[in-house]
Amino acid sequence: MSRILLSPPHMGDIERQMLLDAFDSNWIAPVGPDIDAFEREFAEVVGVPHAAALSSGTAGLHLALRLLGVGPGDEVIVPTLTFIATAAAVTYVGAKPVLLDSELATWNLDPDLLAEELAAAAKRGKLPAAVIAVDLYGQCADYDRIVPLCEEYGVPLIEDAAEALGATYRGRPAGSFGRIGVFSFNGNKIITTSGGGMLVSRDGDLVARARNLASQARMPVVHYQHEEIGYNYRLSNLLAALGRAQLRSLPDRVRRKREIFAFYRGALADVPGIDFMPIDPAGEPTCWLTCILVDPDEHGMDREKLRLHLDDEGIESRPVWKPLHRQPALADARCEAAPVAEHLFARGLCLPSGSSMTPADLGRVVGAIGAVPKWKTC
């Protein structure tokens, strides 16, 4: 039996055809018609007028901070429960991440803690240079509260929507809530270009500047003229063709991810000690990965034992993100207690959620979880 992976790339015939068409056109460069079209089509899907195609989501976060003028001596608020890239980008510009805990309702940046931190920072006389909210596992953060808070203090909001392409909040697409939104097309994300990302904003000048900074900040003259230091962060035209093809099936992919979540929730309802990531009624998540919480006393196994058991059955699963305040690489980042993130890391497990999973695959996963020996009784 083949191994069931967490979220492998899911390609179809259109992907192959559009990639080969781009190849045959000889636009094998970080410029070309598929890049322009991908940016246009993507902007339409996320309901934001401007988009810049990049080599990764991390590059998008780095550029977002550069565009907002964040630099050495600045602080940037980041949730501690996220992938390292969110905070790594802060360190790239010489700023310091301030790590805040999540709320249980969405697993995202806790708006009460954000309010406290902003009030305390205002009192100290030095506000953070930016707030990065993350839409974890494809569920939007509480923007009803986070957006007004950032506006009240005049702190720009960046939305890390790397996992949330196709999600909505109050009917509005994920990625559209900050001054800048960032997406990832890494191999395990909702759509993939093998590696890639997108920066979006309502501010066309900002996005034009992002494209320029992503192309070594080269000025529009024939000789190579550079008035500031940029990066080599543009997406290749070949990969943009792949992205365009993937974007066409985005609604199907998200629908399938939501079906997978609903299937797991139904099938595991009677297994003791298994809970699901809560769904905030204000939004519709992508369900990028279905995440469960394992109560070791009720279930009989802790999260790690269950993960190893699934591994033995040929099923890949992963702990929920290890909080950033527990990462040695960020040991000097400021973080008050983060009991929610600690709790979610201790109990949280991400189940295989690839949009190409078959009913038989899903049956194997729930069978393996349901078939867990209850050694409390043996």
Ligand SMILES: *Cc1c(COP(=O)(O)O)cnc(C)c1O
């Ligand atoms: C994947 C991911 C990123 C980084 O995207 P890359 O394209 O891999 O650089 C950033 N933030 C979050 C929350 C992610 O899941």
